[in-house]
Amino acid sequence: xxxxxxxxxxxxxxxxxxxxxxxxxxxxxxxxxxxxxxxxxxxxxxxxxxxxxxxxxxxxxxxxxxxxxxxxxxxxxxxxxxxxxxxxxxxxxxxxxxxxxxxxxxxxxxxxxxxxxxxxxxxxxxxxxxxxxxxxxxxxxxxxxxxxxxxxxxxxxxxxxxxxxxxxxxxxxxxxxxxxxxxxxxxxxxxxxxxxxxxxxxxxxxxxxxxxxxxxxxxxxxxxxxxxxxxxxxxxxxxxxxxxxxxxxxxxxxxxxxxxxxxxxxxxxxxxxxxxxxxxxxxxxxxxxxxxxxxxxxxxxxxxxxxxxxxxxxxxxxxxxxxxxxxxxxxxxx
Numbered sequence: 001x002x003x004x005x006x007x008x009x010x011x012x013x014x015x016x017x018x019x020x021x022x023x024x025x026x027x028x029x030x031x032x033x034x035x036x037x038x039x040x041x042x043x044x045x046x047x048x049x050x051x052x053x054x055x056x057x058x059x060x061x062x063x064x065x066x067x068x069x070x071x072x073x074x075x076x077x078x079x080x081x082x083x084x085x086x087x088x089x090x091x092x093x094x095x096x097x098x099x100x101x102x103x104x105x106x107x108x109x110x111x112x113x114x115x116x117x118x119x120x121x122x123x124x125x126x127x128x129x130x131x132x133x134x135x136x137x138x139x140x141x142x143x144x145x146x147x148x149x150x151x152x153x154x155x156x157x158x159x160x161x162x163x164x165x166x167x168x169x170x171x172x173x174x175x176x177x178x179x180x181x182x183x184x185x186x187x188x189x190x191x192x193x194x195x196x197x198x199x200x201x202x203x204x205x206x207x208x209x210x211x212x213x214x215x216x217x218x219x220x221x222x223x224x225x226x227x228x229x230x231x232x233x234x235x236x237x238x239x240x241x242x243x244x245x246x247x248x249x250x251x252x253x254x255x256x257x258x259x260x261x262x263x264x265x266x267x268x269x270x271x272x273x274x275x276x277x278x279x280x281x282x283x284x285x286x287x288x289x290x291x292x293x294x295x296x297x298x299x300x301x302x303x304x305x306x307x308x309x310x311x312x313x314x315x316x317x318x319x320x321x322x323x324x325x326x327x328x329x330x331x332x333x334x
């Protein structure tokens with residue numbers, strides 16, 4: 001991953017690259033200065049460090065030491081049907097500090113918990129969310145495809161509000177993972193924070209899409225936010241296999257990956273004013289944690305699913321991690 005240093009280095013690199021492309025000192029200076037001014041004017045500051053610390057390092061849960069938090073991925077999708085109230089309850093019972101929950105919308109605009117854009121993988125239904133009303137989604141069995149479906153039979157797809165109420169009751173930190181719909185998500189979350197002010201100190205909004213985070217900060221600048229990132233995500237699948245068979249398309253997407261990675265590490269985090277950076281576990285090291293610490297940004301690793309890995313993050317790196325299971329080793333989800 002590209003780690004080129006501080007702001008001076010960043011704009012120096014931009015200046016050189018633009019100069020090589022335009023061969024004009026005037027245009028290069030104008031474009032570089034314009035970019036600097038644009039970022040300076042429109043970027044959001046980070047929320048106060050003490051508030052971010054309340055969210056990222058609460059002293060609660062069996063794993064909540066005040067230093068490291070164990071966050072149940074999709075509510076702990078290995079231990080119970082993902083993104084359900086049952087998963088939230090199991091995560092609390094198993095000692096999680098908090099839960100990561102995926103926000104999507106039904107066809108009629110109801111905010112719900114769901115990772116995919118279709119219901120096929122996790123329920124006994126089929127089809128995209130964009131064609132399913134909430135009343136129809138509510139009829140589905142959210143445990144139908146889970147390995148413990150008999151134990152959690154007839155579990156329903158919850159609304160965002162139902163999930164938040166359960167998390168508040170159980171005193172769990174919430175990582176809201178917004179999948180898409182930045183305007184709708186920002187509006188729904190803003191209303192949720194207004195109704196439950198305690199969420200400002202017990203939740204964080206994160207997304208792979210920088211537009212989502214920027215829109216959230218526009219809507220409510222007091223919300224703690226994070227960018228989520230997996231290097232080489234455009235050109236490779238989560239397990240490392242190439243995403244495309246065409247050499248030309250693979251090469252082009254690899255180039256875009258380099259640009260995207262650079263942007264995340266040098267522009268987007270600063271522009272959005274995030275307090276944390278959620279990164280796929282394979283790219284985390286002590287140097288990487290130190291890199292972000294110098295910028296006042298916390299690193300959270302995902303998805304950490306073995307005892308050895310958890311000990312590494314908890315004891316050595318002392319950073320938060322997101323896991324599919326609080327009780328046993330399991331295969332990773334991407």
